[in-house]
Amino acid sequence: MQTAFQLKTYDSRNGDLPPLSAIQQEILQLKKERNAIILAHNYQNAEIQRVADFVGDSLGLSYCAEAAKDAAAIVFCGVHFMAEVAKIVNPTKKVLLPVLEAGCSLADSCDAAELAAVKAKNPNLCVVAYINCSAAVKALSDVICTSGNAQKIVEHVPADKEILFVPDQNLGSWVMRQTGRKMRLWPGSCYAHILFSAAEIRRARAEFPEAPVLVHPECVESVRECADIVCSTEKMVNFCRESSAKTFIIVTETNMISRLQNEVPGKKFVAGPTANCACNECMFMKMNTVEKVRDCLKNMAPEITLPEDIRQAAYIPIKRMLEWSK
Ligand code: 13P
Ligand code: SF4
Secondary structure, eight states, rough: OOOOOOOOEEEETTTOOOOOOOOHHHHHHHHTTTEEEEEETTSSSSHHHHOOOOEEEHHHHHHHHOOOSOOOOEEOOOOOHHHHHHHHHTTSSEEEOTTOOOOOOHHSSSSSHHHHHHHHTTTOEEEEEEEOOOHHHHHSSSEOOTTTHHHHHHHHHHSOEEEEESSSSHHHHHHHHHHOOOOEHHHHHHHHGGGGHHHHHHHHHSTTTTTTTEEESSSSSHHHOSSSSOOOHHHHHHHHOOOOHHHHHHHHEEHHHHHHEEEEEEOOOEEBBBBSSSSSOOOOGGGHHHHHHHHHHHHOOOOOOOOHHHHHHHHHHHHHHHHHTO
């Protein structure tokens, strides 16, 4: 029989940051010399977040990448599709990704050729694509959304249009529930978010009965049903900041807690458990390390490149999203 593991809890840092390491200092120096900015996703580890100019969710990072007019280069600390978005919205910039192989299981679950075949058979479908997809899939889509604006984007699509939502069936079914809008769902999912366990989250609730449960919409329905709020990573920061609760159960990639520890003082965060483990990290996000960020700035590589026709076609639905979600 499996023995119950101990839940992992983290206290706010309350401004109590360790001194910068030699590598972090080197990164800051190189960043200056190269006139680069570092954008980091909420799932990056604390050491990387510390040297970033901006830390946020996919939506915030897209706006930031678009607005990065003065920098010569963008170092994107996240996964491949996120760096592609930066290149799509800001094509004259050099966009660097510390590890080119940092992919995403969700993006991989939707193949552009397969989507093109579905569209050819159903020419009237309106394709709403979650930003976690390749540039080639974006190029075939009508509008992009993130977990932060998916509901708003779907509500914007004219009611007489049939929607195909790609690639995340879990975010898609959550949006259907919120909007009452029926959609066709692509059968993709995030390998990490589907590991969270409703039974273990109920156990966490029993241990911390006063703690609100915050769940990312990429989780399966039984886990979303445990939530006090289902939201994007950015909304988690706002929720914890504004709530009077002292403890929060955070059901998303565990490094999210690092940002919360920095930005929400005086609180405790419990990592959402899976069936077997007290934490849950995205192996793709974890490919990035401070050493890789330093090397990437030193070598100004690896760089994201895209065929211009794909880039231009992918920009149309992203631009639509950025306008619709203002
Ligand atoms: P956010 O848009 O909430 O940052 O989520 C991105 C992601 O990859 C979740 O797994
Ligand atoms: Fe992709 Fe899941 Fe990792 Fe997010 S957590 S980048 S959806 S594999």
